[in-house]
Amino acid sequence: MQKFTLYFLTLSLACGQVLPFTKKMISQAEFIKQISGTIGKTKVLELSRILNEQQFALRDLVDITFHADKNIAFRAAWILENLFLKDPARYESDLEYIISRIKEVKHESCKRHYAKIMMHVTNPKAISVIKNKLGLIDMEPVIEQCFDWMIDPKVKIAVKVFASEALFNLRSRYPWIKEELAEQITFLMHNGTAAIQSRGRKLLGLLKNNIP
Numbered sequence: 040m041q042k043f044t045l046y047f048l049t050l051s052l053a054c055g056q057v058l059p060f061t062k063k064m065i066s067q068a069e070f071i072k073q074i075s076g077t078i079g080k081t082k083v084l085e086l087s088r089i090l091n092e093q094q095f096a097l098r099d100l101v102d103i104t105f106h107a108d109k110n111i112a113f114r115a116a117w118i119l120e121n122l123f124l125k126d127p128a129r130y131e132s133d134l135e136y137i138i139s140r141i142k143e144v145k146h147e148s149c150k151r152h153y154a155k156i157m158m159h160v161t162n163p164k165a166i167s168v169i170k171n172k173l174g175l176i177d178m179e180p181v182i183e184q185c186f187d188w189m190i191d192p193k194v195k196i197a198v199k200v201f202a203s204e205a206l207f208n209l210r211s212r213y214p215w216i217k218e219e220l221a222e223q224i225t226f227l228m229h230n231g232t233a234a235i236q237s238r239g240r241k242l243l244g245l246l247k248n249n250i251p
Contacts, residue, residue, distance in 0.1 A: 067099055071106065074114040083114075087121035097123065097133040101140060104149055113148035120152040124159055128168050134160065135176050141184050147195065150188060154201035157181055161208035178209055182216065189223045199227060200238060207242055221246050 078086075090100070100122065103115035123130050123137070137156065144153050160169050161178075185202035188194045203224060210216040221243060228239040 067103070071103060071111055074111055074118075075108075078114055083117050083121055087118050087125060090118070090122055091126060091129070095122075097130050098136050101133070101137055104146075104152075105140070105143060109146045109148060112146045116146075116149040116152040120155055123156055127160065128166055131168050131172050134169065134172050138176055138178070138181055142180050144184070147193070150194060150198045151201065154185070154188060154198045154205065157185065157205040158201045158208070161205045163208065178212065182206060182209060182213060186219065186223065189227070196232070196235065200235070203227075203238075203242060207245070210246070217246055 074086075097119070100115055100119050104112050104119055106112040106115065123133075127134075137153075141153055141157070144150055159165065160173060161181075165173075185206050188202045189199050189206075203220065206216055206220045210220065224239045224242055224246075228236055231239065
């Protein structure tokens with residue numbers, strides 16, 4: 040099993056501060072052990088920073104997001120989102136692998152993070168290296184998954200919002216998206232929250248007027 044360098048974090052339960060940590064070479068299994076317990080945003084951000092500094096193999100982290108334990112998978116997906124979006128250019132070569140596995144995402148808690156990554160990488164304002172890479176990748180599996188998430192009543196609203204944004208971003212490359220996306224947004228707005236109503240009206244307006 041591949042080894043990678045990681046700094047263990049010791050969080051003070053008394054005051055919530057990050058204490059000095061110890062450098063140690065661990066296996067993927069040992070890393071999984073480190074995220075087996077509850078972690079908060081502070082530790083997620085710190086782990087993301089350290090993994091980036093240590094040139095951790097992103098594909099190993101992607102694999103952990105499919106762990107049988109949904110809590111471990113969720114924590115890995117949370118770290119994946121932070122790590123990738125913090126420095127997408129660094130992980131450009133891993134983008135195709137992330138996309139290749141998106142149809143396998145089953146844990147509800149992981150969907151949010153994958154959908155958010157897709158929303159960002161498909162954004163017209165994404166950095167050129169990501170846009171160029173994306174242009175070489177078949178995005179139809181992503182489109183299919185995003186529509187599935189929008190349609191599934193069990194999927195959380197945040198996931199649906201991120202999925203709809205990703206689909207909106209892909210409508211120029213795949214023109215057939217426009218009509219189906221408008222239908223799904225309209226359906227979600229029927230009993231949607233004020234936030235859904237507001238965002239839905241905005242996207243429908245942009246779709247109608249063909250505004251980027």
